[in-house]
Amino acid sequence: MKPRLPWFSIGALALLLVLALAGPWFSPFDYYTPEWDQPDLPVGASWAHPLGTDALGRDLFVRLMWSCRISLLVALVASLISLVIGVSWGVAAGYFGGRTDAVMMRLVDILYSVPFTPFVIVLTVLFGRHLLLLFVAIGAVSWLDIARIVRGQTMALRHREFVVAAEIAGAAPWRIMSTHIVPNLMGIVIAYLTLTIPTVVLTEAFLSYLGLGAQSPLTSLGVMLADGAAQMRSRPVMLVLPAVLLVMLVYCCNRIGDALRDRHVA
Numbered sequence: 001m002k003p004r005l006p007w008f009s010i011g012a013l014a015l016l017l018v019l020a021l022a023g024p025w026f027s028p029f030d031y032y033t034p035e036w037d038q039p040d041l042p043v044g045a046s047w048a049h050p051l052g053t054d055a056l057g058r059d060l061f062v063r064l065m066w067s068c069r070i071s072l073l074v075a076l077v078a079s080l081i082s083l084v085i086g087v088s089w090g091v092a093a094g095y096f097g098g099r100t101d102a103v104m105m106r107l108v109d110i111l112y113s114v115p116f117t118p119f120v121i122v123l124t125v126l127f128g129r130h131l132l133l134l135f136v137a138i139g140a141v142s143w144l145d146i147a148r149i150v151r152g153q154t155m156a157l158r159h160r161e162f163v164v165a166a167e168i169a170g171a172a173p174w175r176i177m178s179t180h181i182v183p184n185l186m187g188i189v190i191a192y193l194t195l196t197i198p199t200v201v202l203t204e205a206f207l208s209y210l211g212l213g214a215q216s217p218l219t220s221l222g223v224m225l226a227d228g229a230a231q232m233r234s235r236p237v238m239l240v241l242p243a244v245l246l247v248m249l250v251y252c253c254n255r256i257g258d259a260l261r262d263r264h265v266a
Contacts, residue, residue, distance in 0.1 A: 032217035081139025086146030094154025194257035
């Protein structure tokens with residue numbers, strides 16, 4: 001009997017995705033235009049602004065939904081980058097073995113020792129603050145765990161009958177890896193990819209909170225947490241709402257990832 005899927009987490013994540021994608025369309029406000037004609041800012045909850053506004057008069061609901069969009073976009077793109085690099089690196093190291101494997105995995109160990117935040121700061125100083133840089137910076141580090149997992153699984157598949165038969169038939173190494181090994185790794189790779197997404201979401205929120213991620217007028221959950229922390233005493237809802245969304249997003253992704261991993265093991 002395989003473990004049951006966490007349908008509550010799947011439903012909550014699906015609802016959050018629908019609200020993030022479709023919610024701003026039903027609002028006459030955008031996430032970046034201030035409204036200086038309001039008498040007192042920030043404004044509390046009203047029919048026009050269901051969650052109120054921030055100190056610049058921008059609608060909190062629209063900004064929250066756009067924050068979810070940006071955080072999920074960064075998570076998906078950075079996770080796909082880590083997937084491509086990690087699977088390619090791990091399959092090559094596990095298939096060729098020997099000195100090739102030793103050299104490639106020692107490079108992984110070296111990258112593990114590089115502190116992430118100073119690395120991002122150096123990239124920001126050299127290339128400026130851009131969302132594309134955030135994709136590359138997070139994706140270039142988050143592939144290390146996937147590479148280790150894929151390497152171990154590839155070494156287990158390396159001497160299976162169908163791989164040996166392909167080698168005897170004269171198939172090229174790249175064809176064996178792409179046709180016979182990678183498809184047999186997709187189950188566990190997808191399971192661990194879903195566990196990588198919440199880590200990337202937290203990393204993006206941390207960098208944006210420090211001012212190294214999304215830049216104004218763009219917003220993300222980390223940017224909203226930083227804005228809410230600055231007004232925590234006068235308007236605590238500005239801190240609580242993005243924090244709840246971040247916890248909900250990370251929890252649901254972790255539960256789904258754990259369930260997929262358990263089902264693959266079973």
